[in-house]
Amino acid sequence: MGKTKHQGPVRLPKSPDPKHWVSWVPFGIGKVKPKHIRDTAKVVWENKDSLPYATRILTQGVCDGCALGVGGLKDQTLTGPHVCTTRLNVLRLNTMPAIKKEILFQDIDDLRKMDSSELRNLGRIPYPLSREPGDKKFKRISWDEALDRAAKKIKSIDPRQLAFFLTARGITNESYYAAGKVARFLGTNNIDNASRICHSPSKTALKRSLGIGASSCSYMDWIGTDVLIFWGSVAANNQPVSTKYMYAAKRKGTKIIVINPYYEPSMDKYWIPSVPESALFGTKLADDVYQVNIGGDIAFMNGIMKHWFEMEKKQPGSAIDRDFINSHTRGFTELKKHVADQDWSVLEKSSGITKERMYEFAKLLARSKSGVFVWSMGLTQHRFGTDNISQVANLAMLRGFIGREKCGVMPIRGHSGVQGSGEMGADPFVLPGGEFDNENRKRIEEIWKFKIPDWQGDIIGVSLENALLPDDHERKLKVLYTSGGNFLETMPDPGFVKQCLENTDVRIHQDIILNTSTLLDAKEQVIVLPAMTRYEQPGGGTSTSTERMVYFSPEIKGPRIEEARAEWEIYIELAKRVKPHKAELVDYNSAEEIREEIAKANPNYEGIQHLKKKGDVFQWGGAWLCEGGICPTEDGRGILLPISLPEVRKPEGHFYLTTRRGKQFNSMIYGKQDPNNNADRFDVLIHRADAKELGIAEGEAIVVYNRYGVFHGRAKYDRTRRGNIAVYWPEGNVLMEKKVYERYAGMPEYNTAVIVEKAETYHAHKDTKYVERRVEELETEIS
Numbered sequence: 001m002g003k004t005k006h007q008g009p010v011r012l013p014k015s016p017d018p019k020h021w022v023s024w025v026p027f028g029i030g031k032v033k034p035k036h037i038r039d040t041a042k043v044v045w046e047n048k049d050s051l052p053y054a055t056r057i058l059t060q061g062v063c064d065g066c067a068l069g070v071g072g073l074k075d076q077t078l079t080g081p082h083v084c085t086t087r088l089n090v091l092r093l094n095t096m097p098a099i100k101k102e103i104l105f106q107d108i109d110d111l112r113k114m115d116s117s118e119l120r121n122l123g124r125i126p127y128p129l130s131r132e133p134g135d136k137k138f139k140r141i142s143w144d145e146a147l148d149r150a151a152k153k154i155k156s157i158d159p160r161q162l163a164f165f166l167t168a169r170g171i172t173n174e175s176y177y178a179a180g181k182v183a184r185f186l187g188t189n190n191i192d193n194a195s196r197i198c199h200s201p202s203k204t205a206l207k208r209s210l211g212i213g214a215s216s217c218s219y220m221d222w223i224g225t226d227v228l229i230f231w232g233s234v235a236a237n238n239q240p241v242s243t244k245y246m247y248a249a250k251r252k253g254t255k256i257i258v259i260n261p262y263y264e265p266s267m268d269k270y271w272i273p274s275v276p277e278s279a280l281f282g283t284k285l286a287d288d289v290y291q292v293n294i295g296g297d298i299a300f301m302n303g304i305m306k307h308w309f310e311m312e313k314k315q316p317g318s319a320i321d322r323d324f325i326n327s328h329t330r331g332f333t334e335l336k337k338h339v340a341d342q343d344w345s346v347l348e349k350s351s352g353i354t355k356e357r358m359y360e361f362a363k364l365l366a367r368s369k370s371g372v373f374v375w376s377m378g379l380t381q382h383r384f385g386t387d388n389i390s391q392v393a394n395l396a397m398l399r400g401f402i403g404r405e406k407c408g409v410m411p412i413r414g415h416s417g418v419q420g421s422g423e424m425g426a427d428p429f430v431l432p433g434g435e436f437d438n439e440n441r442k443r444i445e446e447i448w449k450f451k452i453p454d455w456q457g458d459i460i461g462v463s464l465e466n467a468l469l470p471d472d473h474e475r476k477l478k479v480l481y482t483s484g485g486n487f488l489e490t491m492p493d494p495g496f497v498k499q500c501l502e503n504t505d506v507r508i509h510q511d512i513i514l515n516t517s518t519l520l521d522a523k524e525q526v527i528v529l530p531a532m533t534r535y536e537q538p539g540g541g542t543s544t545s546t547e548r549m550v551y552f553s554p555e556i557k558g559p560r561i562e563e564a565r566a567e568w569e570i571y572i573e574l575a576k577r578v579k580p581h582k583a584e585l586v587d588y589n590s591a592e593e594i595r596e597e598i599a600k601a602n603p604n605y606e607g608i609q610h611l612k613k614k615g616d617v618f619q620w621g622g623a624w625l626c627e628g629g630i631c632p633t634e635d636g637r638g639i640l641l642p643i644s645l646p647e648v649r650k651p652e653g654h655f656y657l658t659t660r661r662g663k664q665f666n667s668m669i670y671g672k673q674d675p676n677n678n679a680d681r682f683d684v685l686i687h688r689a690d691a692k693e694l695g696i697a698e699g700e701a702i703v704v705y706n707r708y709g710v711f712h713g714r715a716k717y718d719r720t721r722r723g724n725i726a727v728y729w730p731e732g733n734v735l736m737e738k739k740v741y742e743r744y745a746g747m748p749e750y751n752t753a754v755i756v757e758k759a760e761t762y763h764a765h766k767d768t769k770y771v772e773r774r775v776e777e778l779e780t781e782i783s
């Protein structure tokens, strides 16, 4: 943990600098770019029935959008207002009234005709509901009835047959903590959170390489660092205000490098609405873009290191920070040998980057005295996500970019709750304040005063699969309790996920809105519990940003949903009904009491108990983790790990496919058109030359398929790396193989090999079993 404290926000320069402008044409007229003014006007219109409340949420609450983190309109990096259209789009979730009775109680099949966006727009869930198989409609039930039914079922099963999941939609640390504690109190370690499908490999890798589980630095370190690298991250789209920090960095001379299979337009140029010169003339963000193959990052990073070792041979000290390596790491010799043994031609083929281009980047990093690596799902959502991130840690350590100003490694998070969820223990591998190991378990047992089950809990993907086990299996999933989340849209192979969800005896959906998963049957019943938003919860709540700032969000005066309850309170009420004789062990009278306990259970969160009013915030761990190079590992050293090239199966004639995000907040879609490239959600981004080789014209209907599924879309010529294509997520999940998890962190695989064909050809031959034959061939080629 670092001793140095964050210095607080700094000002942007007042005078403009035309050298960063995109063009002299004002407002990017004629260019494809987000329409911030139009989008803001649309949000004002949507919230017209509750503008004062919406304004209070924006000015007093902590953003429930991404995890960049902001309290009211102020952040800890730059002075000046902080708001973006992602936050504005999500706002309506907090201000909309309850679903109208006649809509809520209509035939379930009519509700099922709606997609998740339409369901979201119906309004909030007003009171507890239930539905049994054969029921054509939801029934209203009382809270007592709902909780008693859930408790009765939980009492009747083996605790291993119970699983909890919490999404990251605005959920507070207090709710994650209560859920983590209640799950263990009820005897199960099957509790997981949304980071399983976004950054779980980041945490696992940073832990094994550096002993830390979070960003080692702050956004402030972007500003003025020599080189700022975005690796598999489209921060401009997913954390929009980060562009303001990028602007500040550029004004201080920072070089921005983007590494991605797709040449992301928003990371190239952006019109930042809150910076007048940028709003007018745009800002060129990326100084260089490396279009790596999907899954080729490890090879690229090995290539950079190989260049460094060769540079060192010619001129010692020219590439590697020897002092840092000698004083603060181990494993150097093994890593060096491993990298030296790699063949250039293999590295070039796997990465898609030439040796010369690798040298350019290696040289840039070698000449930089400081650097920050930022990454996202482009690195994590692979079968080898943990290895990808350990490679980033290798690069950072070899250059000594750890534990000091303007340096660090940062997994940038897309959901406001996701950083805190694991830190609060809503994770099968974690308890508050540490791992799920004997030592930490005993420590937490002393605080909680009850025994924690000692078996390893399952990740959510495995819990879902367990619903298909035989009835008498000890791990057969019988009760799934999910706070938010829509697995039908977030997990690979939606058809399989549906089967799993419908095979649970009882599903409990604690949520603010309906989604497509809520409407599925369960074998006995579905119970729906109406939750409060973070702004409604008595005593307020806290959430932790990517840079480890713990922000307090107060309860905000405004309209309330009839019977919605604070999320943490629902868990507690349920636990008390399952084990009434031990109720006092999980009893809290207020959110403040939970915060008091969090401070004891997770020592990093000492200080959370003092957060009481709007604007209260602290950063756990100080400005830099591993400050001075001292890592919280056994011997205080970071571990350099030799990472082998992964096996990326792309048979001849196939494309490798990845997913991208458009106008959406995680799986919630807010617009059919991607504001950054004008693509439709069913457009397939493909390199012009690749498409032409297949005789596919721009805009032509195509079919993308493999042995797992079929995706119908339209070709959109775009700047993808040749041989690589991209489709939108979650629509592209139909092409992903089920049950494939990252080895160390349990992340599902979200990349795959596919065949691309003109729809015309595909359909013409479908009748003659052409597709079946092709799929069989594909199976042979892949296996």
Ligand code: SF4
Binding pocket: 063, 064, 065, 066, 067, 068, 069, 070, 082, 083, 084, 085, 086, 087, 239, 240, 241, 242
């Ligand atoms: S960038 Fe993220 S934290 Fe900031 S306002 Fe937008 S959604 Fe909220």
